[in-house]
Amino acid sequence: MTPAAPVKRLILLVDDDPLLLEFLAEVLAHAGYDTVSAPSAAGAIRQIAVREPDLALLDITMPGMSGLELARHLHENTSVGFMFLSASADAESARLAAQYGAVGFLLKPIDAARLLPAFEAALARADEIRQLRRTEVNLNAALAAGRETSVAVGLLMSRFQSDRNTAFEVLRDHARSSRRKINEVADQLLSAEEMLNALHAGFVSRNKGK
The missing domain is CATH 1.10.10.10 (Winged helix-like DNA-binding domain superfamily/Winged helix DNA-binding domain)
Incomplete structure (x- = not known):
């Protein structure tokens, strides 16, 4: 009997830039991850209702609900860890990322060589936080x-x-x-x-x- 293939980790990508979503999905797929994409916070919430991802990458600035507002929703209603994507390198954006509980912070434009190490570190931290929450419960x-x-x-x-x-x-x-x-x-x-x-x-x- 052939053993079942291991379930791949699922990553949710949230950004209103379709080219960036395609690039991120391709890089992560080559690294062995499954991905789902959403062009808005509302779309992300619908995706999470179907299956909670292991990690979400959120653009901070999006039309409608911002990435920060989506992060608050994830923190209060799910166990999904998240990291932010931002076009701004200012200290305020980094402070807000930490305040909202982000496990990572990436600057645009995305450097493929730096993406995976930053992503893997964020995923490991998200796993730790999820386990701590489960233990606390x-x-x-x-x-x-x-x-x-x-x-x-x-x-x-x-x-x-x-x-x-x-x-x-x-x-x-x-x-x-x-x-x-x-x-x-x-x-x-x-x-x-x-x-x-x-x-x-x-x-x-x-x-x-x-």
């Missing part, structure tokens, strides 16, 4: 699950006059027997307790009114 989820479990254990200890180890083991055993994660059972228990407390408050209110 996983860590936050784990911490949240730990808090739910701790609160649920405390609730069981109070309700059944139990020690912490016994309460945790009962919660864990119930999760195993129902083939669910312990934090899911803990969350359900906390939700049920909230409902019981709300209903209890309703009974108290009615009794006071009598």
